[in-house]
Amino acid sequence: MRNISDIIEQHIKKIMSGGGSGICEIKRSELADMFNCVPSQINYVISTRFTIEKGYVVESKRGGGGFIRITKVGLELNHTLHRVILDLMGSSVTAKEAEGMIQRLHDEGVLNPREARVMRSVVCTDILALTPAIRDQIRANYLSAMLVALLKG
Structure with missing residues:
Protein backbone atom coordinates (compact mmCIF):
# COMPACT_ATOMS: atom_id res chain seq x y z
CA MET A 1 0.00 0.00 0.00
CA ARG A 2 1.25 3.47 -0.85
CA ASN A 3 1.83 5.99 1.89
CA ILE A 4 -0.05 9.28 2.23
CA SER A 5 2.83 11.30 0.73
CA ASP A 6 2.74 9.19 -2.44
CA ILE A 7 -1.03 9.61 -2.68
CA ILE A 8 -0.85 13.39 -2.22
CA GLU A 9 1.95 13.64 -4.80
CA GLN A 10 -0.05 11.65 -7.34
CA HIS A 11 -3.14 13.79 -6.70
CA ILE A 12 -1.20 17.01 -7.31
CA LYS A 13 0.36 15.58 -10.49
CA LYS A 14 -3.10 14.51 -11.67
CA ILE A 15 -4.38 18.07 -11.17
CA MET A 16 -1.38 19.43 -13.08
CA SER A 17 -1.86 17.12 -16.04
CA GLY A 18 -5.64 17.58 -16.09
CA GLY A 19 -5.51 21.19 -17.17
CA GLY A 20 -2.75 20.59 -19.70
CA SER A 21 -0.92 23.74 -18.59
CA GLY A 22 1.44 22.05 -16.13
CA ILE A 23 0.32 24.47 -13.41
CA CYS A 24 -1.56 23.61 -10.25
CA GLU A 25 -2.91 26.00 -7.63
CA ILE A 26 -3.93 24.44 -4.35
CA LYS A 27 -4.89 25.53 -0.88
CA ARG A 28 -2.84 23.68 1.70
CA SER A 29 -5.67 23.49 4.24
CA GLU A 30 -8.17 22.18 1.66
CA LEU A 31 -5.77 19.49 0.53
CA ALA A 32 -5.04 18.54 4.15
CA ASP A 33 -8.79 18.23 4.79
CA MET A 34 -9.24 16.14 1.65
CA PHE A 35 -6.58 13.64 2.75
CA ASN A 36 -7.37 13.88 6.46
CA CYS A 37 -3.83 14.88 7.37
CA VAL A 38 -2.09 17.83 8.97
CA PRO A 39 -1.12 20.78 6.74
CA SER A 40 2.55 20.17 7.49
CA GLN A 41 2.21 16.86 5.61
CA ILE A 42 1.27 18.87 2.51
CA ASN A 43 4.32 21.09 3.09
CA TYR A 44 6.51 17.99 3.34
CA VAL A 45 5.21 16.56 0.07
CA ILE A 46 5.67 19.84 -1.77
CA SER A 47 9.15 20.52 -0.38
CA THR A 48 10.45 17.01 -1.12
CA ARG A 49 8.56 15.92 -4.25
CA PHE A 50 8.20 19.19 -6.16
CA THR A 51 11.73 20.62 -6.18
CA ILE A 52 13.57 22.54 -8.88
CA GLU A 53 15.83 19.52 -9.44
CA LYS A 54 12.74 17.49 -10.25
CA GLY A 55 11.45 20.14 -12.63
CA TYR A 56 9.02 22.17 -10.53
CA VAL A 57 8.83 25.76 -9.39
CA VAL A 58 6.78 26.36 -6.25
CA GLU A 59 5.32 29.74 -5.32
CA SER A 60 3.17 30.46 -2.31
CA LYS A 61 0.98 33.28 -1.15
CA ARG A 62 0.23 33.32 2.53
CA GLY A 63 -2.85 34.64 4.27
CA GLY A 64 -6.58 33.98 4.13
CA GLY A 65 -6.77 33.77 0.35
CA GLY A 66 -3.37 32.15 0.12
CA PHE A 67 -2.46 29.38 -2.26
CA ILE A 68 0.44 27.28 -3.42
CA ARG A 69 1.18 27.32 -7.14
CA ILE A 70 3.26 24.48 -8.56
CA THR A 71 4.53 24.80 -12.11
CA LYS A 72 6.11 22.00 -14.14
CA VAL A 73 9.07 23.41 -16.02
CA GLY A 74 9.86 21.60 -19.26
CA LEU A 75 13.32 20.96 -20.59
CA GLU A 76 14.44 21.72 -24.11
CA LEU A 77 17.01 19.42 -25.67
CA ASN A 78 19.66 21.91 -26.62
CA HIS A 79 22.79 23.54 -25.25
CA THR A 80 20.72 25.39 -22.65
CA LEU A 81 19.77 22.11 -20.95
CA HIS A 82 23.33 21.36 -19.94
CA ARG A 83 23.87 24.94 -18.72
CA VAL A 84 20.66 24.91 -16.65
CA ILE A 85 21.56 21.63 -14.98
CA LEU A 86 25.12 22.72 -14.24
CA ASP A 87 23.86 26.01 -12.81
CA LEU A 88 21.43 24.10 -10.56
CA MET A 89 24.14 21.71 -9.50
CA GLY A 90 26.96 24.13 -8.81
CA SER A 91 30.26 22.72 -7.60
CA SER A 92 28.70 20.10 -5.31
CA VAL A 93 25.56 18.00 -5.27
CA THR A 94 24.07 15.66 -2.68
CA ALA A 95 22.94 12.13 -3.53
CA LYS A 96 19.31 13.24 -3.16
CA GLU A 97 19.78 16.19 -5.51
CA ALA A 98 21.59 14.00 -8.05
CA GLU A 99 18.78 11.45 -7.91
CA GLY A 100 16.24 14.23 -8.49
CA MET A 101 18.13 15.50 -11.54
CA ILE A 102 18.60 12.02 -12.98
CA GLN A 103 14.93 11.18 -12.45
CA ARG A 104 13.85 14.42 -14.11
CA LEU A 105 16.07 13.77 -17.12
CA HIS A 106 14.62 10.27 -17.35
CA ASP A 107 11.04 11.55 -17.01
CA GLU A 108 11.67 14.16 -19.72
CA GLY A 109 13.02 11.49 -22.08
CA VAL A 110 16.57 12.84 -22.09
CA LEU A 111 17.89 9.63 -20.49
CA ASN A 112 16.73 6.12 -21.23
CA PRO A 113 16.29 3.71 -18.28
CA ARG A 114 19.71 2.14 -18.78
CA GLU A 115 21.53 5.49 -18.85
CA ALA A 116 19.66 6.59 -15.72
CA ARG A 117 20.66 3.36 -13.90
CA VAL A 118 24.31 3.80 -14.86
CA MET A 119 24.32 7.42 -13.70
CA ARG A 120 22.66 6.46 -10.39
CA SER A 121 25.26 3.77 -9.78
CA VAL A 122 28.13 6.22 -10.30
CA VAL A 123 26.79 8.97 -8.02
CA CYS A 124 25.35 6.88 -5.20
CA THR A 125 26.70 7.44 -1.69
CA ASP A 126 27.88 3.85 -1.28
CA ILE A 127 30.35 4.04 -4.16
CA LEU A 128 31.84 7.33 -2.98
CA ALA A 129 33.21 6.43 0.45
CA LEU A 130 34.64 9.86 1.24
CA THR A 131 33.87 12.73 3.58
CA PRO A 132 30.54 14.37 2.69
CA SER A 144 28.56 16.93 -15.03
CA ALA A 145 30.96 14.78 -17.07
CA MET A 146 28.24 12.20 -17.78
CA LEU A 147 25.76 14.88 -18.82
CA VAL A 148 28.28 16.50 -21.17
CA ALA A 149 29.00 13.12 -22.76
CA LEU A 150 25.33 12.19 -23.14
CA LEU A 151 24.16 15.54 -24.43
CA LYS A 152 26.94 15.74 -27.04
CA GLY A 153 26.00 12.38 -28.51
Missing part, protein backbone atom coordinates in the same frame (compact mmCIF):
# COMPACT_ATOMS: atom_id res chain seq x y z
CA ALA A 133 31.98 17.65 1.36
CA ILE A 134 34.49 15.94 -0.92
CA ARG A 135 31.94 13.31 -1.95
CA ASP A 136 29.43 15.99 -3.02
CA GLN A 137 32.08 17.78 -5.09
CA ILE A 138 33.19 14.58 -6.80
CA ARG A 139 29.55 13.61 -7.38
CA ALA A 140 28.96 16.97 -9.10
CA ASN A 141 32.04 16.44 -11.28
CA TYR A 142 30.96 12.90 -12.26
CA LEU A 143 27.39 13.97 -12.97
